[in-house]
Amino acid sequence: MNEEFLNTLSSIVGTATPLVIASLGETITERAGVVNLSLDGSLALAAVLGFAAAWTAQEAGVLDAPMQIALGIAVAMLVGALIATLVGFSSIKLRRDQVAVGFVLTLLAAELARFLGADFTRIPGPQIKRFAIPLLEDIPILGTIFFEQNLLVYFSYILMFGIWFWLFRARGGLTLRAIGERPEAAYARGAQVQRLRYWYTFFGGALVGLAGAAYSLNVKPGWSSPPAMQGDGWIALAIVIFGGWHPFRVVLGAYLFAALRAVASYIQTNGLFIFGQEINFPFVLLNTLPWLLMIVTLLIVSGGLTERLLQYMPRAVQRRLRAFLRSDPPKALGTRFEME
Template sequence: METFGLTLAAILLAGAPLVLATLGETLTEKAGIINLSLDGSILLAAMTAFAISSTFDNPWLGVLGGMAVGAAIAGILGVIGIYLGQSQLAVGFILTLLSRDLAYFLGHSFSRQPGPDLGLWIIPGIGSIPLIGPVFGSQSPVVYMGLAAIFGCWWWMYRTEGGMRLRAVGESPRAAFGRGIRVRLVRLSYCLAGGALVGMAGAAYSLAVKTGWGRPQGCEGAGWIALAIVIFGGWHPVRAALGAFFFAGLQVSGIYLQEIFPSIPAPVFQVAPFPMMILTLLAVNMGRMGWIQDIVRRHPFLKSFSKGWSIEAPAALGQDFDPKKGL
């Protein structure tokens, strides 16, 4: 039981940064903006967070610095894509390449250097409780922040007027504009908020999951996985978070399988979670195929299941909106 609890704790820690990045992109895409700069943003935020933490000996300043970097990159994308009407995909892809190179160049002096980390938060009174104690009794702060962010994003998106405005500008910006919503400003706001969460994810990698900075840092590719998980989760924060923990579970299980099967080369287990995630994404999206939909129509009892995991992107995702063109 204790081993199982420690495994769950490891999955929560490995998945927490990915949860933050996935939630950030979910917020951004719910507003109708596609941010492809995630991978570079995570790397640059990880470097910045570690550099600030080492310089000022304060990891929480590093977290704020990482969030500021993520928000700044997303803000560049927002201004160019929302207000200047340029391709969101092209700008995001350029930003991820630029941010990645800047992270390695600017962070060279901090590479392989010791520095502070976020440590552990200990919740008194639950350490001796079976299963709960090993999982939640002593964890990194990023785990608790990730779990709080899941609830916070869900509550905001589906239980507040602000969340209703968010979904409105992502589904029908012209209808939202007709009701007096400042579409561009709302989109930019959630672009910045999502970018800040992505920056927090980068800080979580270098200050908690794999303390330090170097090349490779260990979070390369996390941004692309987060983008895929957003689709896997159907643009829903809770489902997206489950997808992030699922991927983290694949990574952790690879470590155990490597010990069980030592004759298999280690890179096989390191790479395996990525194709597994792609196959899972394909399986989830099979519901869109015509022959699957025919089966669901012929068997009514399957409709309730299919509705429970519907994959529908925001209708205006990636589309420009110019209020000067009228309704």
């Protein structure tokens, strides 16, 4: 296969990683019944503070390169976790509307990120290095695409399977799904609903913070204005819906959006030729193309078109695809739970 094409696919996997991690974090949070709309601002603030911490350690010379990266990641995860905890505290303890609180926090965090990031614009800093995994890198095609990446990409693979196992194969995952579907029944069986919602919101927020670090320490090292990840928090929320709150479909959605973004970037750089004629696309349309295509895909998957297509398939295939494409949200998503 063409080496340039393989490198492009490898790049898509790398650039999709922040979306993968953020979407998986939100999946866990929403499975617990909490909606965290602060993703967009959390990504930006975690990215700038994570980069600032790593860059400061580099300039001070107090840590070696791997520890500089580790510090940046730790700070970013803490930022994401704290913002998510504010959403959880406002909803669980103060009984405020999750959507309103999350929306206000995302605006506040985004503006704070722009203010704090002004001093770090276009400053080179620490960057997560790529390395190949022995033996796995020798697998034809897949080795180049998936196993010549960096540590965060490899972590995203483990995270995807880990969350799937926890949700559908572990007793703790059964409790997690219960508090998002029927918290009253879970409480009656002894589950500490509020405590678990706090924990999963904190954990999901930490993953969102990690995704922010993946931007500023990996995808586009450094800080830019406007931030490179602007709007990706909203895309992550859409991907969770597209993925039906299932980790495998969520990851597929993140890769799909990254591929659409790569196509738009390619057209912007090289132009689009159909039958030898160049088609001129407005710059603004090219920038919005991935968003528009993602919306169309979401409508197709979640709408009636998919059901009509399934009618032409064998029954066994229909059952499997319906189970995979099922996209019902957790029944208690966004609702408060009050202990009697």
